Amino acid sequence: MEDKTIIQVKNLSYKIRENIILNDVSFSLLEGGFYSLIGTNGSGKTTLLRLIANNISPTNGNIIIDGKDIREYSPKSLARKISVVNQENEFLFDFSAHQIVIMGRMPYQKHLQNDSKQDLDIVKQSMLLTNTWQFKDRSIKELSGGERQRVFIARALAQKTPIILLDEPLSSLDIRHKIDILNILKKINEENNITILIILHDLSLSLQYSNKIISLKKGNLFGFSSPQRILTKENIKNIFDVKTQIIDNKYIVFDE
Amino acid sequence: MKNRGDVFWYILLILFIIVLSFISLFIGNISIFPLTENTLFILENIRIPRLIMCILCGCGLSVCGCAYQAIFRNPLSDPYILGVSSGASLGAALAIVLHLDSIFFGVSFMSFFFAMLSVFLIIKISSVGNRLHTTTLLLSGIAINFLMSALISILMIFNQQNMDEIIFWTMGSVSVSRYSDVLITFFSVFISITIILIYAKDLNALLLGGDSAKNLGVNVEKTKKVILFFSTLMVGIIVSFCGVIGFVGLIVPHIVRIIVGADNRRLIPFSILGGIIFMLIADILSRTLIFPSILPIGAITSLVGAPFFIYLLYNAKKQLNP
Numbered sequence: 001m002e003d004k005t006i007i008q009v010k011n012l013s014y015k016i017r018e019n020i021i022l023n024d025v026s027f028s029l030l031e032g033g034f035y036s037l038i039g040t041n042g043s044g045k046t047t048l049l050r051l052i053a054n055n056i057s058p059t060n061g062n063i064i065i066d067g068k069d070i071r072e073y074s075p076k077s078l079a080r081k082i083s084v085v086n087q088e089n090e091f092l093f094d095f096s097a098h099q100i101v102i103m104g105r106m107p108y109q110k111h112l113q114n115d116s117k118q119d120l121d122i123v124k125q126s127m128l129l130t131n132t133w134q135f136k137d138r139s140i141k142e143l144s145g146g147e148r149q150r151v152f153i154a155r156a157l158a159q160k161t162p163i164i165l166l167d168e169p170l171s172s173l174d175i176r177h178k179i180d181i182l183n184i185l186k187k188i189n190e191e192n193n194i195t196i197l198i199i200l201h202d203l204s205l206s207l208q209y210s211n212k213i214i215s216l217k218k219g220n221l222f223g224f225s226s227p228q229r230i231l232t233k234e235n236i237k238n239i240f241d242v243k244t245q246i247i248d249n250k251y252i253v254f255d256e
Numbered sequence: 257m258k259n260r261g262d263v264f265w266y267i268l269l270i271l272f273i274i275v276l277s278f279i280s281l282f283i284g285n286i287s288i289f290p291l292t293e294n295t296l297f298i299l300e301n302i303r304i305p306r307l308i309m310c311i312l313c314g315c316g317l318s319v320c321g322c323a324y325q326a327i328f329r330n331p332l333s334d335p336y337i338l339g340v341s342s343g344a345s346l347g348a349a350l351a352i353v354l355h356l357d358s359i360f361f362g363v364s365f366m367s368f369f370f371a372m373l374s375v376f377l378i379i380k381i382s383s384v385g386n387r388l389h390t391t392t393l394l395l396s397g398i399a400i401n402f403l404m405s406a407l408i409s410i411l412m413i414f415n416q417q418n419m420d421e422i423i424f425w426t427m428g429s430v431s432v433s434r435y436s437d438v439l440i441t442f443f444s445v446f447i448s449i450t451i452i453l454i455y456a457k458d459l460n461a462l463l464l465g466g467d468s469a470k471n472l473g474v475n476v477e478k479t480k481k482v483i484l485f486f487s488t489l490m491v492g493i494i495v496s497f498c499g500v501i502g503f504v505g506l507i508v509p510h511i512v513r514i515i516v517g518a519d520n521r522r523l524i525p526f527s528i529l530g531g532i533i534f535m536l537i538a539d540i541l542s543r544t545l546i547f548p549s550i551l552p553i554g555a556i557t558s559l560v561g562a563p564f565f566i567y568l569l570y571n572a573k574k575q576l577n578p
Contacts, residue, residue, distance in 0.1 A: 054466045079473030086468055092331055093463050093518040103461055107473035159472070185366045 005064075006163060006195050007052060008029040012061035013204065014047055023049045023219045024061070031162065032193040034186065036206040038230075039216035040240055046087075047201045048216065049167050052197070053084045066162070079107035083156035085149070085166040091141050097151045098136040101127055104158030126157035130184055146177035153184060164188075166198040170205075182209050204252050207231050215239055262522065269529040273311075276536040280307050285548050302431070305438050305490065309430040310539045310553075311532050312438075313498055316445040316490040318531030322524050323452050323487040326459035327480055330390050332568060335371075335491045336502030336561075338393070339400030343374030344495035345425040346404045347412075350534045364440065368492030374400050375488050375567075384511060417430020428501040428554020430539060434539070437497045445495040448486035449528065455479055456520040498533060501535075502555045503561020508534050510568070 007029040014022040022044045029035055035167065035255060039045050048173070050056050052063055054070050063070040065081050073081070083104070105119040109165075127133040130150045149169050156164045165186075168180045186209060188198050193194040206213055213223040213230040217239050223230045228249050236244050236252070243255045281303050282288060288295040288303075317335065324333035335341045347370030348363050356362035381396035383387050408426060412419050432438060452459075460478045461469035470476050494501075508531045509523060516522045535553075538560075542551045 027490040050467070053471055055470055059484070075470060075475045076473035079471060082471070084467070086465070086471075090327065091464075094513070095460070095463070095518050099460070099517070099519055100464075103457075103464075103472055106457060106461060111457065181278070 002033040004030070006066055007197070008062075008064040009048075009052070010062045010064070012048070012051060012063065013139050014044075014051060014056070015059045020219050022051070022058075022102070022216075025216075025219075025221045026061075027214060027224045029195060029197065029222065031194055031195055032189070033211045034189045034209060035195070035212050035214060036195045036200045036210040037197060037214045037216070038200060038203065039222070043216040044219040045216055046167055049084075049165050049197070049199060053082060053165055054078055055084075056101065072249040076107050079159065079161075081161055082163045082165060083159035085152045085156050085164065085169050087167045087171075094139045094141055096137050096139060097132055097147075097154075098123065098127070098145065100140055101132070101136075101154045101158050102150050104155040107159060112125070115245070121153075123158050129157060129188070130154040130205055131180075146173050146180065149177075150179055150184070151171065153181065157188060160231040163195045166196070168199045168201065171201060175232065178205065185209075203231060203236065207250065266525070266529065269526075269533065273529065273532050273536065276533065276540065277307055277311075280310070280456055280536055280540055281470055283543050301433065305432050305435060306430050306539075308438050309420075309432050309441065309498060310535050312441050312445045312502065313494055313501055314531035314533070314535030315449065315528040316441075316494050317501065317504035318508035318527040318534070319449050319452055319486040319505075319524055320491050321509045322520060322527050323459065323483050324505065325509060326462050326520065327483055327487075328388050328393055328464065328502075329463060330388065330393055332390075332394060332506065332565070332572070334503060334506035335488075336500065336504075337506060337565065338374070338378055338397035339376075339404060340371050340374045340488060341489055341495050341500045341502065342401050342404035342426075344368070344371040344492045345500050346370050346407050347492070348425050348496050348499075349408050349411050349418075349422045352418050353411055361440070364493050364496040367496035368489055370404075371488045371492035371495065374404070375484055388537040418450075425495070427552040428499040428557070429552055430498050430501075430535075441493050441497055445490050447525075448490040451486050452483060453524055455483055455523055459483070459520045460518075496540075499554060502558045503555055503565065504531060504534060506568075507557075507561055507564050510564075 005028045010026050012022055012025045013020070016174045025048065037045050038150065048058070051058050055107065070078065080095065101123050102115055102119065105115065105122065109119070124133065127136055130153050132147065132154050135143065135147065140151065143151065169181060173181070182205060183198055183245070185198070188194050210227055212225060213227050214224050215230055222239055231246065231252065233244055233246055236242060245253045245255050247253060281299065284303065286295065286298060288299055314338060322336050324335065324338065325331055342465045344367040347366035347368070349356055351363040351366035377400055378393065378396050379388070382392040408422065412422050458469065458474045461472045461474050462476070462479065466476050509527050512526045513523055513529045516526050538553050542553045542556045544550055
């Protein structure tokens with residue numbers, strides 16, 4: 001596999017009035033990588049993700065997506081590069097799972113254009129892959145947390161983007177559902193060479209699943225390296241202020 | 257629009273609209289049979305323009321409801337509840353007091369301008385960050401309603417010679433005499449609905465939230481501006497000729513949504529037909545319930561709409577605090 005940079009973040013800063021949320025963060029992500037983003041609450045993880053998704057604009061610095069500055073993309077062309085699974089939000093309207101996933105085809109459709117056979121096929125594939133096809137006609141309101149997350153991952157897949165960003169998709173799920181979702185992500189990451197950038201709270205899971213970990217501390221880049229090098233006893237103490245033991249380079253045990 | 261089942265229902269609903277239209281034309285103090293010069297005059301100058309206006313109000317107000325509900329991400333949004341209609345009627349009242357009614361479009365323009373002003377105020381009051389909070393949105397709508405009604409009352413006290421005309425705006429009526437009014441309304445409703453239909457898919461994405469819509473390639477800011485402009489234009493023009501007819505934009509999309517689902521690509525077309533049916537029935541009732549007198553049509557829609565709104569609030573409460 002050729003190492004191609006797909007996301008490059010250069011000297012990125014974000015301020016709200018005088019509060020520095022992100023401070024001079026730089027890193028490059030390679031195509032086909034599985035990256036997790038860790039840090040305490042308020043360390044700037046979600047802000048970083050929203051900046052890369054172009055939901056907010058940086059105070060300083062640049063984001064280069066696939067060789068082109070993010071500001072040069074039209075909304076539609078950016079939506080063909082990056083899809084996002086947002087933090088769970090409230091649903092006031094009864095969309096079916098299928099209706100949610102088919103929205104993933106919007107970047108490829110014109111106004112008033114109906115869903116083509118190809119769109120419907122891609123939606124079906126994405127829903128089968130995420131194990132959501134069997135409840136495609138059920139309302140998103142009636143689904144459980146894990147089922148909903150899979151529907152939104154299916155939508156991201158239907159968007160056919162080389163990059164998928166996920167903002168804490170696992171919080172509020174039990175361990176079975178967490179692993180189910182990570183396995184789906186790992187599968188699409190390996191089989192379709194899709195770059196994954198995911199905010200994770202569970203350190204053991206990020207150690208197991210990611211190729212590299214980006215860790216933030218108080219808006220600064222604390223480290224960007226392999227999981228084994230980031231998740232050491234000393235670093236975890238430094239980032240999260242908790243004592244741990246790491247066994248066999250694989251198991252993180254809290255020691256408080 | 258795409259599947260055959262829908263086409264069948266469209267045809268059925270259109271047939272029902274035709275039947276209701278004939279009923280609406282026949283009802284009144286004066287029987288139109290046998291057709292004479294006199295009855296034709298009544299038909300041509302009173303009943304037909306009223307019928308067309310009624311149809312335009314029905315589709316315009318319900319599509320505006322669909323659009324507001326998507327833009328504000330709030331199923332309880334409606335031009336009346338949010339105070340946009342009363343803003344428009346204040347504009348109309350001001351135009352009369354300032355004698356702008358002699359200028360072409362004068363009343364309509366003022367109506368539209370004040371409707372836009374109300375929308376702007378609501379957004380300013382109820383946004384927290386870049387989100388609109390449900391409760392604050394409804395409360396700011398109520399507050400704007402209070403403010404506009406107070407201003408209208410003051411206008412009436414100081415301009416007692418125009419009182420009757422102003423009261424008309426606060427009651428709502430589809431009786432119009434001039435075809436030019438009908439024509440202006442037709443064009444604004446037709447253009448606005450066409451544009452809102454073009455954005456139907458984008459409205460679906462907006463229902464999931466601004467960030468989500470942006471990540472699906474929707475130009476969120478532009479879409480919101482375009483939709484708010486045209487839906488408010490419709491309301492402004494409708495209010496300038498028909499006064500405040502409340503709750504149509506709340507009731508119709510709600511009932512249609514229960515039947516066809518939330519997808520705006522089906523919701524909007526069915527709401528157009530449903531809105532027309534709702535207004536025609538309201539019109540027929542307003543002219544038959546206390547025959548030979550006439551009830552204001554705005555009173556009829558509110559009589560149905562207010563309890564419906566309370567019912568929705570009650571359900572929302574149960575959902576939030578089970």
